[in-house]
């Protein structure tokens with residue numbers, strides 16, 4: 198374990214497809230605490246869309262889908278068509294279900310016609326910029342699920358400063374306001390996501406956090422501090438990372 202090791206890992210992950218390797222390293226390769234709960238919230242939102250629009254098979258969009266593609270990976274049978282939208286081409290290289298259509302574009306208000314979708318999922322992306330656009334794209338009584346990480350462990354492996362937590366909370370409460378002003382029947386759920394690593398490779402985890410959270414490459418001093426903080430959290434060869442998220446389910 199050394200600064201050079203960390204630098205090599207960080208450079209390996211600094212490509213478009215490296216971003217997804219980083220996210221997989223941190224979250225999906227191992228599953229995570231909260232996974233079933235999150236999946237259940239998605240199921241509730243899909244069923245709301247079905248009931249509201251009176252369609253057994255939905256026209257759905259997974260916007261900012263990344264490689265995770267929750268809807269086509271776990272819920273393809275709820276949908277007639279799933280448009281998977283991501284501006285990053287490498288996110289769309291594998292389509293998990295046959296009813297999935299890849300759209301390699303940045304989100305904009307004319308990416309889908311007005312009133313054309315029964316359901317929108319926008320998980321852990323930049324949904325705050327598009328609340329009004331999502332409302333336009335949805336059919337009346339269609340349903341949307343939006344999620345975001347609010348705060349939690351980041352690359353420093355020390356607590357967020359009070360100021361940073363406050364700033365994040367302020368942004369999230371603005372988003373709740375904007376969703377409530379735009380949509381009806383807004384349900385807000387909060388949950389904790391937890392990832393546990395056995396015999397953790399701390400350089401790999403630091404590099405993956407840097408890439409996934411889009412922080413600057415660490416200098417040698419920072420590396421020493423963060424690596425030490427991270428190692429001090431390992432108990433019985435296990436390291437747990439926790440993040441707190443918020444999920445909004447809303448109806449047009």
Ligand SMILES: C[S@@+](CC[C@H](N)C(=O)[O-])C[C@H]1O[C@@H](n2cnc3c(N)ncnc32)[C@H](O)[C@@H]1O
Pocket residue numbers: 260261262263264265266267282283284285288302303304319320321322323
């Ligand atoms: C955190 S990942 C998505 C995770 C996934 N949706 C989930 O719920 O686990 C964010 C994705 O959003 C994409 N993205 C960010 N801004 C975008 C934009 N303006 N238009 C389209 N895709 C965008 C990125 O390329 C990345 O693949």
